Each structure stands twice: as C-alpha cells, then as structure tokens.
Amino acid sequence: MIKIHVAASQQYDVILNKGILSMTGMYVKDALGLQDDPITGKLKNKKICIVTDETVDPLYGRENQTLWRSLTLTGFEVHKYVFPGGEDSKNMETIEELLEFLAAKRFTRTDVLLALGGGIVGDVTGFAAATYLRGIEFIQVPTTLLAIVDSSVGGKTGVNLKAGKNLAGAFWQPSLVLFDSEFLDTLSYDIKLDGIAEAIKAGIIAEPLILDSIKMKRTLDDPDFLMNLASLAIEVKRKVVEEDERDNGSRQLLNLGHTLAHAIEKCSRYKISHGHAVAMGMKIVAIASDRLGWTVENCSEDILEILERFKFPLRCPYSAWELANAAMQDKKIRGGNITLVVPARIGKCRLKTISVNKLEPFISYGL
Ligand SMILES: NC(=O)c1ccc[n+]([C@@H]2O[C@H](COP(=O)([O-])OP(=O)(O)OC[C@H]3O[C@@H](n4cnc5c(N)ncnc54)[C@H](O)[C@@H]3O)[C@@H](O)[C@H]2O)c1
Structure with missing residues (x-):
C-alpha cells in the first residue's frame, strides 16, 4: 500500500493499493469522520452520488459490482450520475444537469460525491461539489493513470468553455483519493x-x-x-x-x-x-x-x-x-x-x- 498525506487547506490521504476498491465504503466513512448508527451498526441517512462516464460505468460503476456493494454495505444510500465523458461533455451543461440531479435526489450539505473515472470525471465532479449548496465534500476514485498521477490530487476542478480549456472552475480539495491498481488492467x-x-x-x-x-x-x-x-x-x-x-x-x-x-x-x-x-x-x-x-x-x-x-x-x-x-x-x-x-x-x-x-x-x- 502507498499512502501520501496532502496537507492543503483541507488535509487528505491519497491511497494506492491493489483491491482497495472493495474497501471504499470503510475508507470514505473514516475520511469523513462518520459514525455508525448504534442500532444497525451502519451509516444512516447518508447519501453518496457516484459520478462516472459511459465507458467506466459498465466496468466499475454498476450495482452488482465491487464499488457499489462496498458503499451500500457501509450503509450509504447510493445514487449514480452517468454522463457521456470526453472533453465535449466537460462543460457547463453537464455541471448544470448534475446539480439538478443532486437537487432532485435531495442531496444536502452533509452528503457527498464520488468521482469514478479519469481526469474529466474528476474535474467535473469536483466543480459540481464546489458549487452545489456552496460546497459539499467529494472523493476522488481515479481510474486512469493520468488521473492518479496528476489530476485527482491538488484540488483544481473545472470545465471547458467554448473559448478554451478549463476556463471555468474552482479550487476544491477532495476529502480522499483512492486508487486501485486493478484499474490499470482495462486501460489501453x-x-x-x-x-x-x-x-x-x-x-x-x-x-x-x-x-x-x-x-x-x-x-x-x-x-x-x-x-x-x-x-x-x-x-x-x-x-x-x-x-x-x-x-x-x-x-x-x-x-x-x-x-x-x-x-x-x-x-x-x-x-x-x-x-x-x-x-x-x-x-x-x-x-x-x-x-x-x-x-x-x-x-x-x-x-x-x-x-x-x-x-x-x-x-x-x-x-x-x-x-x-x-x-x-x-x-x-x-x-x-x-x-x-x-x-x-x-x-x-x-x-x-x-x-x-x-x-x-x-x-x-x-x-
Ligand atoms: N485537475 C487537474 O489538476 C488536472 C490535471 C491534469 C489533467 N486534467 C484534466 O484531465 C483530463 C484528462 O484526463 P484523462 O486522461 O484521465 O481522460 P479521460 O477522463 O477522458 O479518460 C480517458 C478515457 O479513458 C476511459 N477510462 C477511464 N478509466 C478507465 C479504465 N480504468 N479502463 C478503461 N477505460 C477507462 C474514459 O472513459 C475515457 O474514455 C483533461 O480534461 C485534463 O484537462 C486535470
């Protein structure tokens, strides 16, 4: 296991390990300092929204797969927002649609987003987290090499405008970054x-x-x-x-x-x-x-x-x-x-x- 602690305005760990995806629920719970309900022994009334793209969703985002299972076992109420992916959808329309989705699902300030994907998913999710209700927490689960090497760490989030790349955005640090080396198996x-x-x-x-x-x-x-x-x-x-x-x-x-x-x-x-x-x-x-x-x-x-x-x-x-x-x-x-x-x-x-x-x-x- 590799663990790097980032002491930015928000402190968080970046953890890399084979098979860590199956423990996401536990790591997220710890990183957010959440307590189990004493009766059920699980989290209660805590929503999480997996944000992912259409390529990553069938690989790692489905209900019968490791991530979803880990989050529900911990007690999270899991929701998912899937967008096409690619630079063409890294834009304000996707942000607006995601924010409306969160509002429709009644996400509150104590709920959380989880970016499951490459740098594009991470940048979009982080920007939505920075703006929804003036800021909620988000987790980075980078699935490309570029995203773990660079984009998931450091808190730069944002989208492209027609005028150019990354022209709208916010500095918003994640609460945790988790990378499973098994993601590498499906990368070209x-x-x-x-x-x-x-x-x-x-x-x-x-x-x-x-x-x-x-x-x-x-x-x-x-x-x-x-x-x-x-x-x-x-x-x-x-x-x-x-x-x-x-x-x-x-x-x-x-x-x-x-x-x-x-x-x-x-x-x-x-x-x-x-x-x-x-x-x-x-x-x-x-x-x-x-x-x-x-x-x-x-x-x-x-x-x-x-x-x-x-x-x-x-x-x-x-x-x-x-x-x-x-x-x-x-x-x-x-x-x-x-x-x-x-x-x-x-x-x-x-x-x-x-x-x-x-x-x-x-x-x-x-x-
Ligand atoms: N915020 C930052 O600090 C920062 C830093 C560097 C780059 N970026 C941004 O990151 C973006 C590029 O990120 P990227 O290279 O990860 O591109 P990407 O997010 O488009 O991912 C590349 C492709 O790989 C697919 N994919 C992702 N994980 C996969 C997996 N495990 N197996 C198979 N396919 C998978 C995606 O669906 C996509 O089609 C750019 O928009 C760039 O501006 C941001």
Missing part, C-alpha cells in the same frame, strides 16, 4: 501514455528519479512500475500544492508544456488527448528553450529521448500562428504578457514571462 496503451506524459512532466520539473525509472522500461504492462511512478509524481504534486495551493507562484511550474497543450487540444477540437498534447507541448518548449539559450544545460535531447521511448506521436499538426492564436485565451495571460514554464535543466524548471506577441516566434523555434 494510449490512455496509459497520457499518464506517462504527466509523470514525465513531474520528472522534468522536480524529480529526475521518475525519468531514470522510465528510461529503464520498454513496456507499460508492469503495475508495480506504474504505481511507483505514480507515487513519485504525486509526491512532486503534494509538495507544490502545499507550497502554493492557489497557483500564484511555484504551482505554475506544473503547467510545463500546458499552454501549448491546451492550444493543441483546442485546435484539434479535442481529438488529440490531453496527455498526448502535453507531450507535444513539452517537446516544443524544450527545443525552443534550448535554441534561445534559456536552459542552463541543453536538455531537449534528453526530453525527446524519453518521450520517443514510448512512441509518443510528437509531430504537431498546427502552425505556430494557429497555436499562438489558440493560446490567446490562456489563463496565464496577464496584462499583455504570458508566463511560460521553461526547463532550466532536468529536474528544474522556471517561469519565464514574455510579451504575448513573442509567443508565435517562440513556438516557431520549437516546432
């Missing part, structure tokens, strides 16, 4: 790759051990390797989130490759996944930073070697102009300037603020 290679991209990002920012361990592997079939990778990446995120929960300083470093990734996702109308776009974004930033002499030690070759190892498609199909244009709505733009995260060397990145009209030439250097 490509979806695992998305998680590898975020792990590589954490490695470039602060933990060369992540990159060393990736360099020694050729396949993504070993769950112990992936769990170890996840724990190293979560540690990086924990430190940064504890230092700068609201993203005003060092947390911005976690955006390495993300300004371009969000632009690539938007240009592709979300056909290119987040993780794959992050890999392309990191490549562009690393090459441009080397060429401009912003790195202390040239590091783009190292970064490319790691990205190519797992055969990330790294050729970006968009021009510098298209990407710069798509990035104009980025949250990192302030007063005509944009702050980029650039590698100084492997294990250390820094923030570099440039005028927005320098963005297109910067991207050209990296393409």
Whole structure:
C-alpha cells in the first residue's frame, strides 16, 4: 500500500493499493469522520452520488459490482450520475444537469460525491461539489493513470468553455483519493501514455528519479512500475500544492508544456488527448528553450529521448500562428504578457514571462 498525506487547506490521504476498491465504503466513512448508527451498526441517512462516464460505468460503476456493494454495505444510500465523458461533455451543461440531479435526489450539505473515472470525471465532479449548496465534500476514485498521477490530487476542478480549456472552475480539495491498481488492467496503451506524459512532466520539473525509472522500461504492462511512478509524481504534486495551493507562484511550474497543450487540444477540437498534447507541448518548449539559450544545460535531447521511448506521436499538426492564436485565451495571460514554464535543466524548471506577441516566434523555434 502507498499512502501520501496532502496537507492543503483541507488535509487528505491519497491511497494506492491493489483491491482497495472493495474497501471504499470503510475508507470514505473514516475520511469523513462518520459514525455508525448504534442500532444497525451502519451509516444512516447518508447519501453518496457516484459520478462516472459511459465507458467506466459498465466496468466499475454498476450495482452488482465491487464499488457499489462496498458503499451500500457501509450503509450509504447510493445514487449514480452517468454522463457521456470526453472533453465535449466537460462543460457547463453537464455541471448544470448534475446539480439538478443532486437537487432532485435531495442531496444536502452533509452528503457527498464520488468521482469514478479519469481526469474529466474528476474535474467535473469536483466543480459540481464546489458549487452545489456552496460546497459539499467529494472523493476522488481515479481510474486512469493520468488521473492518479496528476489530476485527482491538488484540488483544481473545472470545465471547458467554448473559448478554451478549463476556463471555468474552482479550487476544491477532495476529502480522499483512492486508487486501485486493478484499474490499470482495462486501460489501453494510449490512455496509459497520457499518464506517462504527466509523470514525465513531474520528472522534468522536480524529480529526475521518475525519468531514470522510465528510461529503464520498454513496456507499460508492469503495475508495480506504474504505481511507483505514480507515487513519485504525486509526491512532486503534494509538495507544490502545499507550497502554493492557489497557483500564484511555484504551482505554475506544473503547467510545463500546458499552454501549448491546451492550444493543441483546442485546435484539434479535442481529438488529440490531453496527455498526448502535453507531450507535444513539452517537446516544443524544450527545443525552443534550448535554441534561445534559456536552459542552463541543453536538455531537449534528453526530453525527446524519453518521450520517443514510448512512441509518443510528437509531430504537431498546427502552425505556430494557429497555436499562438489558440493560446490567446490562456489563463496565464496577464496584462499583455504570458508566463511560460521553461526547463532550466532536468529536474528544474522556471517561469519565464514574455510579451504575448513573442509567443508565435517562440513556438516557431520549437516546432
Ligand atoms: N485537475 C487537474 O489538476 C488536472 C490535471 C491534469 C489533467 N486534467 C484534466 O484531465 C483530463 C484528462 O484526463 P484523462 O486522461 O484521465 O481522460 P479521460 O477522463 O477522458 O479518460 C480517458 C478515457 O479513458 C476511459 N477510462 C477511464 N478509466 C478507465 C479504465 N480504468 N479502463 C478503461 N477505460 C477507462 C474514459 O472513459 C475515457 O474514455 C483533461 O480534461 C485534463 O484537462 C486535470
């Protein structure tokens, strides 16, 4: 079992273990500090809503399956909200529909949401939890590698607007994060790759051990390797989130490759996944930073070697102009300037603020 304690404005544990899904009810009860009814020996009058997508639901969300059984055995009154999933449904309509669902089921401030799925389900559920009745508790049960490596920890929640990615949201920490390594069994290679991209990002920012361990592997079939990778990446995120929960300083470093990734996702109308776009974004930033002499030690070759190892498609199909244009709505733009995260060397990145009209030439250097 791996257990990492996050001491943000809300304190919580991130627990990874094989088979832990069958103990979800007990862990949630403990994390929320709930007491059993003395007569029945179970919880009483406590609602929980599993929020999931149409792919994950038949795999792990059904009434006759492990999670549902564990929650009902503990005494939770279980409800479920299923939405299609994908970036196209990570929007305000889904949030509104989910909030109406909770109201129709008479969820109160002491009831709880549980996100069962990848980063999209987690971001949507967290945002709904942050806004329903001005905020109720929520649990993250991430089911993709990307979600356990990155998105389920740290409390960034939100949805896309037509204008761009993640433009509406809230900081809202979960009360518990539980990951069962058996989720890895049903993930495709490509979806695992998305998680590898975020792990590589954490490695470039602060933990060369992540990159060393990736360099020694050729396949993504070993769950112990992936769990170890996840724990190293979560540690990086924990430190940064504890230092700068609201993203005003060092947390911005976690955006390495993300300004371009969000632009690539938007240009592709979300056909290119987040993780794959992050890999392309990191490549562009690393090459441009080397060429401009912003790195202390040239590091783009190292970064490319790691990205190519797992055969990330790294050729970006968009021009510098298209990407710069798509990035104009980025949250990192302030007063005509944009702050980029650039590698100084492997294990250390820094923030570099440039005028927005320098963005297109910067991207050209990296393409
Ligand atoms: N909040 C944050 O801090 C943060 C950080 C990084 C990324 N994100 C967001 O996360 C999202 C990407 O997350 P993602 O890569 O997990 O995508 P996702 O949620 O779309 O999941 C990818 C696909 O895998 C399926 N899936 C999930 N678990 C599965 C399983 N165990 N077996 C089989 N299929 C499974 C999903 O249904 C989906 O089709 C993006 O929207 C990104 O912006 C948020």
